[in-house]
Amino acid sequence: xxxxxxxxxxxxxxxxxxxxxxxxxxxxxxxxxxxxxxxxxxxxxxxxxxxxxxxxxxxxxxxxxxxxxxxxxxxxxxxxxxxxxxxxxxxxxxxxxxxxxxxxxxxxxxxxxxxxxxxxxxxxxxxxxxxxxxxxxxxxxxxxxxxxxxxxxxxxxxxxxxxxxxxxxxxxxxxxxxxxxxxxxxxxxxxxxxxxxxxxxxxxxxxxxxxxxxxxxxxxxxxxxxxxxxxxxxxxxxxxxxxxxxxxxxxxxxxxxxxxxxxxxxxxxxxxxxxxxxxxxxxxxxxxxxxxxxxxxxxxxxxxxxxxxxxxxxxxxxxxxx
Amino acid sequence: xxxxxxxxxxxxxxxxxxxxxxxxxxxxxxxxxxxxxxxxxxxxxxxxxxxxxxxxxxxxxxxxxxxxxxxxxxxxxxxxxxxxxxxxxxxxxxxxxxxxxxxxxxxxxxxxxxxxxxxxxxxxxxxxxxxxxxxxxxxxxxxxxxxxxxxxxxxxxxxxxxxxxxxxxxxxxxxxxxxxxxxxxxxxxxxxxxxxxxxxxxxxxxxxxxxxxxxxxxxxxxxxxxxxxxxxxxxxxxxxxxxxxxxxxxxxxxxxxxxxxxxxxxxxxxxxxxxxxxxxxxxxxxxxxxxxxxxxxxxxxx
Numbered sequence: 001x002x003x004x005x006x007x008x009x010x011x012x013x014x015x016x017x018x019x020x021x022x023x024x025x026x027x028x029x030x031x032x033x034x035x036x037x038x039x040x041x042x043x044x045x046x047x048x049x050x051x052x053x054x055x056x057x058x059x060x061x062x063x064x065x066x067x068x069x070x071x072x073x074x075x076x077x078x079x080x081x082x083x084x085x086x087x088x089x090x091x092x093x094x095x096x097x098x099x100x101x102x103x104x105x106x107x108x109x110x111x112x113x114x115x116x117x118x119x120x121x122x123x124x125x126x127x128x129x130x131x132x133x134x135x136x137x138x139x140x141x142x143x144x145x146x147x148x149x150x151x152x153x154x155x156x157x158x159x160x161x162x163x164x165x166x167x168x169x170x171x172x173x174x175x176x177x178x179x180x181x182x183x184x185x186x187x188x189x190x191x192x193x194x195x196x197x198x199x200x201x202x203x204x205x206x207x208x209x210x211x212x213x214x215x216x217x218x219x220x221x222x223x224x225x226x227x228x229x230x231x232x233x234x235x236x237x238x239x240x241x242x243x244x245x246x247x248x249x250x251x252x253x254x255x256x257x258x259x260x261x262x263x264x265x266x267x268x269x270x271x272x273x274x275x276x277x278x279x280x281x282x283x284x285x286x287x288x289x290x291x292x293x294x295x296x297x298x299x300x301x302x303x304x305x306x307x308x309x310x311x312x313x314x315x316x317x318x319x320x321x322x
Numbered sequence: 323x324x325x326x327x328x329x330x331x332x333x334x335x336x337x338x339x340x341x342x343x344x345x346x347x348x349x350x351x352x353x354x355x356x357x358x359x360x361x362x363x364x365x366x367x368x369x370x371x372x373x374x375x376x377x378x379x380x381x382x383x384x385x386x387x388x389x390x391x392x393x394x395x396x397x398x399x400x401x402x403x404x405x406x407x408x409x410x411x412x413x414x415x416x417x418x419x420x421x422x423x424x425x426x427x428x429x430x431x432x433x434x435x436x437x438x439x440x441x442x443x444x445x446x447x448x449x450x451x452x453x454x455x456x457x458x459x460x461x462x463x464x465x466x467x468x469x470x471x472x473x474x475x476x477x478x479x480x481x482x483x484x485x486x487x488x489x490x491x492x493x494x495x496x497x498x499x500x501x502x503x504x505x506x507x508x509x510x511x512x513x514x515x516x517x518x519x520x521x522x523x524x525x526x527x528x529x530x531x532x533x534x535x536x537x538x539x540x541x542x543x544x545x546x547x548x549x550x551x552x553x554x555x556x557x558x559x560x561x562x563x564x565x566x567x568x569x570x571x572x573x574x575x576x577x578x579x580x581x582x583x584x585x586x587x588x589x590x591x592x593x594x595x596x597x598x599x600x601x602x603x604x605x606x607x608x609x610x611x612x613x614x615x616x617x618x619x620x621x622x623x624x
Contacts, residue, residue, distance in 0.1 A: 015460055022464075030476050143607035145553035147560055148596045151579055155593075159586045260467040267561060267580070278468060279561060282475050290472060297465040305463060 008309055012302055019298045023291060024067050030287040074295070080288040084281075089292045092277065100273035103196075103265070104258045106189050110197035111254070115204035116247075122205065123212025123243070124235065134205065141202035147264045150195040154268060157191060164191040167270035192269040196261055200254065204247060211243035245315045252308025256301040347538065350616035357612030360605035367602065371418045378412050395590050402590040404578060410591055417570040418598055424486060424571070425552035431490040432551075433544050436497025441528050443498065444505025451502070458495045466492050467558075474563045482569055489554070497543060504539055508532045538617040545610035549603045556599050572599050 073080070079089035122134040157163050165188050215221065216239060224234050266275035274293060281289040341349075351357045395402045400411040443454040473488045508514065509532070517527050558564035559573025575595035579585045584592065 015463055018460055019463070026469075026472060026476075030472075139607070139611065140604070143549060143604045144600060145557055145603065147557045148576070148600055151576065151585075151592075151596060155585060155589075159582075256465075259465050263467055263471075263561070264557060278471075282471060283562070285475075294465065294468050294472060297468055298463070301463050301465055 004313055005310055008306060008313075012306055015302060016299075019302065020071060020295065021067070023295050023298065024070055026294070027070075027287065027291040028063070028066075030290070031285070079292040082281075082286055082289050084284045084286045089289050092289060093274065093292065093296070096273050096277050099271065100262055100266070100275065102185075103189060103192060103262060103271065103273060104255070106193035107196040107200065107258060107261075108251075108254060110193055111200045111204065114197060115201035116208065118201070119205045119208025120212065120240070123209040123216070126209075126213060131209075135209070138202040138205045138209075141199055142206070144199065146196070146199050146261055147268060149199055150192070150265055150268045153191060153195045164188075188271070192265045192271055195269075196258075196265050200257070200261075204250065207246060207250070208243055211246065212239055215239045215242050245312070248315060249308050249312035251311060252304040252306065255304035255307070259297045259300055347541070347613050347616040351609060351612045354608075354612040354615070357608045360608040364602070364605040364609070367418075367598075367605075368422065371415055371422065374415045375419045378416060394588075402588070404575075404591050405581075405584075410575065410594070413570045413575055414572070414594055414598065417572045417575055417595065418602070420565065420569055421552055421555055421571045421573070421599070422602070424482065424555055424565070425548055427486050428489050428493065428551045428555070429544055429548045431486065432494040432497055432547070433540070435490065435494040437501055437540065439494065439498040440501025441505055441532065444502040445509055445524070445528055445532065447506070447509075454498070455502070458498055461492065461495045462499075464492070470558065471561070471563045474558070482565060485565060489551070493547075493551070497547070500539070500543060501536065504536050505532060508535055538613075542610060542614045542617060545606060545613055549606035549610065552599070552606075553603055 077090055079093070081087070082089050082092055085092060118134050118137075122131045125131055158165070167188075221234060221238060224238060225231075262273060263275035263278060265271065266273045267279055270276070274296070277289065278293045281287075281293070351361060400409075402410050404410055404413070439454060439458075443451045470488055470492065474485065477484050477488070513531065514527060517531060555564055556571065556573035556576065559571045560577045562577060564573050565571045572595045576592050576599070579592035579596075
């Protein structure tokens with residue numbers, strides 16, 4: 001088992017390396033460099049001083065040396081300077097990463113809270129009204145694009161009915177650390193999290209349902225019934241255990257999906273997180289922030305895939321590599 | 323008594339031909355009322371969109387008319403006007419045509435690339451397969467949305483063609499993976515070994531024998547991904563990183579909803595476009611689901 005994990009991590013290393021090279025080259029292709037921010041602040045700097053500063057910062061060194069320096073800086077937590085904000089990128093990210101993580105966690109929790117009961121009901125009592133409703137919902141959810149659903153949710157629940165606030169992550173008047181603060185944070189979280197979750201659930205529901213339906217007709221279930229095992233025990237002990245494995249494995253892929261989804265959700269709900277920062281930075285041509293964000297999301301995706309593979313191999317003995 | 327020997331059927335006898343894949347799929351779509359309805363609605367929608375857009379001139383629609391900013395639906399402008407006084411209904415029609423055409427183009431290109439790569443990787447196996455799979459795995463790990471947005475932002479000469487190319491460069495991998503898996507399975511079957519023994523060249527086996535057996539999967543995948551691509555394109559245009567504003571798409575109209583005033587009070591700008599995207603994607607999806615069921619005999623309705 002340990003050997004498998006090590007081998008899997010070993011596979012991840014060249015992927016990580018390739019990812020960083022790709023992103024570094026992308027960063028080089030983007031207009032502007034580390035001094036663009038300084039230039040904007042002091043437009044009267046003469047070109048001579050600029051050239052000297054470039055030499056000092058090593059911006060004229062050959063590409064591979066710059067790459068090594070970039071990686072070294074990243075590992076030490078230095079992600080460069082933002083062009084437009086005159087702040088270290090790391091500070092900018094630190095302020096927002098909490099919000100995005102909170103949103104992602106909320107979406108994940110809600111997704112499983114909704115999808116698992118619905119999937120079980122749909123799988124256990126197939127072809128009943130409940131099942132037809134759930135399957136219908138999963139078809140609709142599968143076809144609806146996330147941003148349209150979020151927009152309509154915002155329109156109905158945010159503006160027309162006024163049940164939830166429509167922007168930001170917390171009310172401006174509440175103080176940090178108080179109960180009102182946490183409640184307000186939750187309040188602002190509900191709408192984006194619900195929008196994301198309701199769309200995310202459909203894949204899990206479809207999968208769970210088909211797994212349960214497949215397992216239900218297997219021989220070992222018939223044997224258990226013949227032995228006189230109570231129905232509920234059959235479901236809990238045998239069927240569900242087998243059906244949950246792929247769901248657990250998908251956890252990693254859910255994480256990678258959240259990276260993309262957060263860009264849309266945060267933009268629609270004006271939620272101050274990393275996704276919104278990404279869009280703003282691109283529009284302001286703040287490419288050092290963009291590079292850092294792409295690197296982080298690439299990393300998140302890689303880790304998510306790694307997690308999925310490890311969980312899948314841990315729970316399903318058929319998949320373990322010798 | 324004469325023993326009943328079944329000899330060869332006499333010439334001209336009617337042997338019943340087993341139904342072709344297409345007729346099975348068509349029957350399934352017809353039997354599934356939801357899919358049939360979707361097909362009809364989609365057909366009507368597309369004919370309206372493509373037909374009316376023949377009469378509309380894209381440049382006329384995009385011209386700004388400051389006298390009639392934000393007017394609600396009326397007899398002259400069926401769906402009102404937007405912030406530049408431009409007719410929303412015209413933009414809707416042209417936007418729908420653009421979105422659908424671009425989605426179709428992306429689907430076909432990714433389908434072609436994915437098909438070729440998948441077939442080659444699955445059929446030849448060995449190190450070719452290994453290399454291709456490594457490449458595919460790597461591309462799949464990349465954060466798709468963010469990288470597309472970055473590419474759109476930095477590509478110098480940006481137009482519709484570059485957009486299609488950028489999207490296709492990322493999206494072919496999913497199809498290639500699917501086709502490769504199916505090809506791997508097909509390759510083990512006896513008819514392939516038989517053909518090889520007879521000396522059929524590899525390319526003939528791939529094109530004339532394996533490919534037709536994959537056709538149902540390919541069609542289902544193409545249909546479902548068409549819906550997905552239209553959705554992705556609209557989403558990107560909504561964020562501002564899809565089509566340029568001179569080429570309206572349905573996402574452009576929805577993007578006006580980022581302005582809370584438009585979102586609340588001027589629903590005619592963004593709501594019809596959103597509903598149209600939704601209806602198109604739902605219809606294509608229902609048809610695709612029916613086709614998917616047609617491929618699996620246990621689940622067929624007909």
